[in-house]
Amino acid sequence: LSDTISFDPDRARELLAEAGAEDLELTMTVSxxxxxxxxxxxxxxxxxIGVTLDVEPVEFSTWLNDVYTNRDYELSFVNHVEPRDFNSWANPDYYYALADNDAFTEVQSLYVDAMRETDPDASAALLAEAARVVAAQHPADWLFTRSDIVAxxxxxxxxxxxxxxxxxxxxDVTVTR
Known part of the structure; x- marks a missing residue:
């Protein structure tokens, strides 16, 4: 879904101007x-793009309490890499739940249908459709893909x-000498 939104600072400046967002200041809570x-x-x-971003570094336990549990944040940064965790988008209590009720209802319905589907390809297609709905709402955006280096x-x-x-x-790791 990388084509859903592109990195476009000029367009970001235009959208901020259209919204009348001058001297915008945001706080990002990060572990x-x-x-x-x-x-x-x-x-x-x-x-x-003309936005002041204040960074509030906090202990991870504070991040879990404030951001994850209490949803008390404007922006946050976290490394979400859990496999098969799409159900979070269909959970109304999850900290980054979709704000648009119609989109949320559609995602929840598609997710339930995907989990009931016995054909793996049909299930994957339903999840892909739900992912497109989520991506169009931009509740979160992917910043990078981490590369692991193992020696x-x-x-x-x-x-x-x-x-x-x-x-x-x-x-399954073994050590021989």
Whole structure:
């Protein structure tokens, strides 16, 4: 769905002008577990379109309480990489639930239908349709894809080398000397 919205600072400036958003100042709550270069880059990119972005670094436990649990935030940055977590978009209590009720209802219905579908291809098509509805609402946007670098010592076998999750399954790893 990368074609849903493109990186276009000029269009962003136009939309802000159309909305009459002058001297816009936003706060991004971010866990201090992330490197600061993400925030620095975002501050610079927002500044480029005329928006002041204040970064509020917090402990992860504070982020979980304020952002995730209490939905008390304007913007946030988090590395969502859990596989098969589309159900979050169909959950009205999830912290980034869709604001548009019609879109939310459509996503919820498509998700339920996809989970009931016994044909994997038909289920995938329903989920893809739901994903397009979500993407059109822009409740969250993908900033980057992280690349994992794995270095292994000789004698280590079956270590996962492609993991996009914070969970690391080492059940099949063996060490020989």
């Amino acid at each position: 201090n577990t992330y490197p600061t270069y993400f925030s620095t880059l975002l501050v610079s990119m927002f500044d480029d 292994l010592a000789p004698g280590i076998e079956n270590f996962p080398v492609a993991s996009t999750s914070t969970r690391l399954d080492v059940a």
